Amino acid sequence: METMLENNNNNIFLIGPMGSGKTSVGAIVAKILAKEFHDTDQEIEAGTGVDISYVFDVEGEMGFRKREEKLVTAITQKKNIVLATGGGAIESEKNRRCLASNGFVVYLETSLEDQVLRAKPSGKRPLLQNVDPKKKLQELMQKRKSLYESIADTIVKTEGHNSHSLAKQVIENFDAHRNSQP
Numbered sequence: 001m002e003t004m005l006e007n008n009n010n011n012i013f014l015i016g017p018m019g020s021g022k023t024s025v026g027a028i029v030a031k032i033l034a035k036e037f038h039d040t041d042q043e044i045e046a047g048t049g050v051d052i053s054y055v056f057d058v059e060g061e062m063g064f065r066k067r068e069e070k071l072v073t074a075i076t077q078k079k080n081i082v083l084a085t086g087g088g089a090i091e092s093e094k095n096r097r098c099l100a101s102n103g104f105v106v107y108l109e110t111s112l113e114d115q116v117l118r119a120k121p122s123g124k125r126p127l128l129q130n131v132d133p134k135k136k137l138q139e140l141m142q143k144r145k146s147l148y149e150s151i152a153d154t155i156v157k158t159e160g161h162n163s164h165s166l167a168k169q170v171i172e173n174f175d176a177h178r179n180s181q182p
Contacts, residue, residue: 010079011035011103012174015148017141018087019118020108021163026084028167038075039084040068047071069095076102087140090147100151104177106170107152111159112138153177 012029014022023039030037041052044067048055055064069092075083076098083103089095099105110118115137149155154173158166 010081011076012082012170013076013099013103013105014082014084014108014170015090015099015105015152016087016108016158017110017115017137017144017148019115019137020087020110020158021118021166022084022087022108024163025108025166025170026082028163029170030082032167032171033082036078036081037084038078038081040071040075040086040089043071043075044068065092068092073098088144090144090151096147096151104174105151105153106173107148107155108166109148109155109157112141114159115141 012026012033012035014026014029016022023042026039027037029035044055044064045051048067052064055067059067065088068086068089072083072085072089072092072095075081081103085095085099090099112134116134154177156166156169156173161169
């Protein structure tokens, strides 16, 4: 029977703000480590048949967060996966518990300037619609930073790095964490 500690060494969960590279980095990490890759936003879109902005329009942010929480709860029970979460997934206490207790949590810390450059308003970024993106991203970071830090097993700073370099850092931190376990 697998212990929780063994299960914790099996999964990698990427958290961080929109535009931090969770999806890009996660896909590379999963490929290198031969793990199954999941992205909560992509899975919500696949499950509903519509894009995230439509879910927000019809169900509101609360409806989206309920879907996200249900998905995070289910996916974090899997083994040998890499999961890229939505930027706001950590706002749910249940999600934080599921992530922290079922895998190695990597916080991709990204500067506000990089977020603004990478997370341009689009149909994929409903929280940035009809607002000043920089102001909104700053507001979200103030609200979420301590939540990211509270469950992170490691923090990887993204500034000045491309996705492949970040994936390498994630894997190095994951290996170091696994090797430090009894």
